[in-house]
Amino acid sequence: MLEKKYTEKTFTLEILYHIGDYENSIHFVFDHASKTCAIVDPAWEADLFIQRINDKGYKLTDIWLTHWHYDHTNAVDEIVEKTGAKITAGINEISYLQIEHEVQKVNNNDMLHLGKTSIKVINTPGHTKGGVCYLLDRHLIAGDTLFVYGAGNCSLPGANVVEFYHSMQKLKQINDDVMLHCGHDYGSKIETTMGKQKQGNAWLVIDTQDDFVKFVNDMSQGLITYPTDPLNKTEIQAML
Numbered sequence: 691m692l693e694k695k696y697t698e699k700t701f702t703l704e705i706l707y708h709i710g711d712y713e714n715s716i717h718f719v720f721d722h723a724s725k726t727c728a729i730v731d732p733a734w735e736a737d738l739f740i741q742r743i744n745d746k747g748y749k750l751t752d753i754w755l756t757h758w759h760y761d762h763t764n765a766v767d768e769i770v771e772k773t774g775a776k777i778t779a780g781i782n783e784i785s786y787l788q789i790e791h792e793v794q795k796v797n798n799n800d801m802l803h804l805g806k807t808s809i810k811v812i813n814t815p816g817h818t819k820g821g822v823c824y825l826l827d828r829h830l831i832a833g834d835t836l837f838v839y840g841a842g843n844c845s846l847p848g849a850n851v852v853e854f855y856h857s858m859q860k861l862k863q864i865n866d867d868v869m870l871h872c873g874h875d876y877g878s879k880i881e882t883t884m885g886k887q888k889q890g891n892a893w894l895v896i897d898t899q900d901d902f903v904k905f906v907n908d909m910s911q912g913l914i915t916y917p918t919d920p921l922n923k924t925e926i927q928a929m930l
């Protein structure tokens with residue numbers, strides 16, 4: 691199993707890649723001081739995740755969801771039943787969630803706290819109605835809002851291409867040195883920064899709403915090939 695680990699001052703971020711039928715990336719935040727853990731978008735392998743956290747001597751207290759899609763949430767109820775962890779999701783995503791347990795709602799710029807680690811919520815609708823990203827120091831956990839040189843589609847209920855465009859403009863404000871962590875490993879590489887994505891990710895490079903809408907719609911109709919490598923403005927214009 692492919693995994694990566696980033697150790698910061700107050701927390702360690704661990705990522706398991708290629709989990710389950712849709713090859714999801716599962717993110718764990720371990721707060722050093724409190725020995726508590728939050729897991730982002732747990733799906734497919736509840737027992738594996740719980741065991742992993744217990745083996746490190748940490749307690750799973752929180753489940754943070756980026757969005758409602760089944761491949762990001764199908765282990766949530768089982769994990770809550772086994773650990774009592776608290777679920778958090780974006781306020782506009784609640785009505786879409788197919789989860790039995792109670793969910794704490796968060797909104798744009800809300801701060802979450804896991805021990806001594808602080809996490810900022812950023813509303814990034816578009817792929818879904820109420821999707822959010824979680825920003826920790828120099829790490830952005832983006833779910834399916836951004837992939838490495840790509841992004842999620844706008845095809846399922848609640849999706850909206852214009853809202854997605856505005857979310858991208860918001861994500862461009864994030865510092866260049868912040869590492870991007872995605873819900874799936876669909877690009878040509880796994881490790882990237884927001885700086886690199888701002889230069890070569892078509893969803894961020896396109897800077898007008900009309901071009902963005904055309905790009906996303908053309909892609910969903912199969913008129914544009916989904917990119918896995920960087921594209922510059924000239925290359926993108928040639929595709930439109």
Ligand SMILES: [Fe+2]
Pocket residue numbers: 757759817834842
């Ligand atoms: Fe998704």
